[in-house]
Amino acid sequence: MLLIAFALVCSAPFAIQAEPTELPPQLQPAPGPATGLSDSAGLRATVFGTPPDAMAPLPAKVPLYEINMTLPWRLPVPEILWFDGKLRVWLSAQKKPAPLAIVISGTGSDGNNKTISVLRAALYGAGYHVLTMPSPTFSGFIVSTSSTGVAGDLMQDGHDLYAAMQQIIAHLPRKVRITDIDLLGFSLGGANAAIVKSIDASEGKLKIHRVVMINPPVSLFSSVGRLDRLFSATIGPGEMGVELLYRRLYAQIANLYRASDRLQLDQNFILSAAAVTLKTDAEFSQAIALTYRLQLVDMFFIGDLYAKTGAVIDPERQPKVGDSLEDIQRDLRAKPFADYFTKVFAPYYLKRRPEATSASLIAANRLDIIADALRSDGDYYAQTNSNDLILNKRELDWLQDTLGSRIIVYDHGGHLGEIGDRQQVADMLDMLAGRWPRSGQ
């Protein structure tokens, strides 16, 4: 009875879209299609990832330590978030001295998901100690590690990450002997990794060597704004459209299950049934937009709880253990990321940074705050795709112009759909080892 079909979380059809609220001009999504540079193949790859036959060979066995830490600067943990009080990271250690590769997860994700497991295995197989960390936008990180409780500010999150890394490395078992430290990150984690390196360049506490960003965003808010737009375009503003999406998916999965000769509805079948029903670009877009929206819901909730901004939680009557959160959850699913910015993020940071404006907060969440370092320091590398939906043409051009020969742009994969394929893994390892650009390229 403990059996739980957990798989649907990523494709679960439960979201409500409200009309977008008034946006400051800087938050108006960038022009161009809501799918950025993505094409049909890119959307498909974003949903399904690297096909099994294209995967790089991975080691048979990867040992794993789970590390749970209480960090000294942690803010008081709200009672209803009792389970998020410790930072949880994962370590795969070599038996002999080796360089340490730290991998930072993407938006809203923890340090032990499927994508990160592939990277961990590839890096461990290449002889690295591998430490995988959650994204600073992951609930467990916000509660256990954030010094503000309001996630999404690149510099602030970078400082929190950097401080946490120092604590973790200081507490590693003595038998883990580290010769060098490199950083990797995918999606938002890529931008986080680059920022952490730039912080380390001035503070020098970890002596981080190389950084590889995999499918990084250039402007956080224009990427997420585009995904908001994708949501309202494909799932539709208004409650009816979404209720219909849920009902349609439910009926489809139920019909497929009834027509199959299976006697139990297991996770594989649910996922396959959902996959079979995904046919058009619009349906792939729905799946992607919904996945992002669900990843933002937790961050929005926790930010509002900490900042006491009252966007969805009455600061005077905070929910207690045992209270139903369903209405709050539904309410949040209806809210675009722009609402998080205008109702939680901006009020919180404007109060604490008197010199800041909405526009400056948005500008501070662009990778070009470290443009000089990216341009002049030869230890920053990037891998991305020409059909990545979180980028537009101008942003991709900027990355290529800034990083020069230190970026490789694949012609497939969409967003993160190339992770683990032979070429991506080989290039990533060469970048980390300083063998890039390869001679003859």
Add this chain to the structure above:
Amino acid sequence: MKAAVIVSMGLLALGGCASQVVSIRTVPAQTPAADSAAAAAANAAAFADAVAAEAVAAEPAAGSPEVRDGPPAVPLLTPADAPPMYTYDPWERFNRSAYRFNARFDEAIFLPVANTYRRAPRPVRAGVHNFFGNIAEIDSVINYTLQWRLKYGLRSLERLVINSTIGIGGLFDVATKFKLPGTPTGFATTLAKWGMHPGPYLVIPLLGPSTLRDGVGFLADYGAEYGINVAGLYRGNVSWALGPVNAIDQRANIDFRYYSGGSPFEYETIRFLYVRRRLIEDAGLHGKELPKKPAVDAPAGK
């Protein structure tokens, strides 16, 4: 023996509650190469089933009037048949505290014990798993009969006989190799088969997400096994160990961890998924079994 087990469980619990700055523990190693091969195979099988099912499901929609040789068409569910997005949960306050208790118990005792168990050699674990699966087969035979799904009941009976004999008391699942795959059922499914609605959502302490109907089904299944008392296991000297070992075996085979997603809304999400999954299984139960004879009088496509 009993005392030793209780003391070590207590120590594990204390270890789980200890609040140190940092805890580092070994968890089962990942096996990416084997996992991706196994996952690819399972996915491919499920995907093939889903594609085949899509073809079958599409048939009545095509509106073909002639009667087929295959199973007669079942009326398709429409989006209007989907249950509302809210879940009936009148006992939410109790359920939430049970959920929290389960999460804490799992993190402090259940999961560490299961992870330790997972270090035992694979054949040993497979033996334990098959053994309990074989005992449960008795209950499946009874319930398939009660559900009047005699084809599957016969299959369970064959499995029981083959695995108890050639499989040496159920330690080896030989029947699966003879193309008789195990598909356990229980009294909850019997109740569903005869039209009982799941009822309110229920989180059972130590067991996890359920509904009133599924909880009753669980009790009945246990009662049946206790009553039959196979080989004196349920009322003999080792009966105290039976439940825990069965539970640990089950836990070790479930890839779920409470709050691994860190989400404040995990209770809502799990409730949503659990109940929808059971409702779809119910729909399958009726859709698969209802039309026993070619439904000539039922217009296709309805």
